[in-house]
Amino acid sequence: MSVASRTAPLASRLAALPPGQVDLHTHAIDPDLPDIGQQHEGAFPVVRRTAPDRAQIFMDGRLYREVDDRCWSAEARVKDMDAEGVAAQIVSATPITLCHGEPVDGARALAAAQNDFLSQLTAEAPDRLFAFGCVPLQDPQAAARELRRCVRDLGFAGVEIGTRAGDLELTDPAFIPFFRAAENVGAVVFVHPVDRTLDPRLARLKVGFGLDMSAETAAAAAGIVTSDLLEEVPGLRMLLAHGGGTLPSALARLAKGQRMAGDTDPERLATARARQLWCDSLTYDVPALRLAAERFGPGHVVLGTDYPFDAREQPAGAVLREARDKGAARANALGLLNPG
């Protein structure tokens, strides 16, 4: 019997959660991640342990990030969660490892290995840790298969994807079967920018973290709310990282552009379609959080912290508390994860 099959179904695990916050934006990495590049063509992450509780992630031959055992120890995570009143974390891969622009064979192997790791990690604390899995998005059919494995076999709540797959945008018709698969199995699709695909100009200006991550999410989401994707897949539950990036402040202008192009149906305007999306609270700022809640709808904002990385909000939920959220984010999270 596999580890995952010993755990209860997602819905009953969520129903039994202790009191506290539900954090949908946290990351992990396997300190013993297989070196996919040894077996397959392409540029894939290499992880090296430097101590029992420390490791380094290399990407494209360069050190990308030093990490510690909070990335792979359920015990370390639960200790921090208890200290900050977090009932549950939904754990997803470290975004730079998504590798949606690399050759398909390696991407398939990498996604499967990361999902097996996430399954083991969450099974160590099945009442507190949940997962968004990985998919080889550049192969939409394989991505749909891996998504179904994540949800049906491993008990995950959904999957994490980047903002594009190589040159393919999320609005490309090739992805409709993938999004329909997510709709069919009730998987949340968490969209997270990848700092490997960022604009070199913004990197030179040293605003990659501050602006480009936000702009990258907004570009993908702007494409979605000005396309027919959400009409094609009306049950899609898509969660945008970082408060939707810069999308909330761009929506009125996007809608004006649609009207100027002759699209006057109020239901098709970006401002209306944005209310079908969800965002996390990781804005570091109450006014930005309030604008996101205004644009996506107050029921569509959930806690996200980027635990355990340097970008994390600490303590978890600080901005929600400052905005007097009073527990709505937890109810929103449970409604998104398990709409019943």
Ligand SMILES: [Zn+2]
């Ligand atoms: Zn993140």
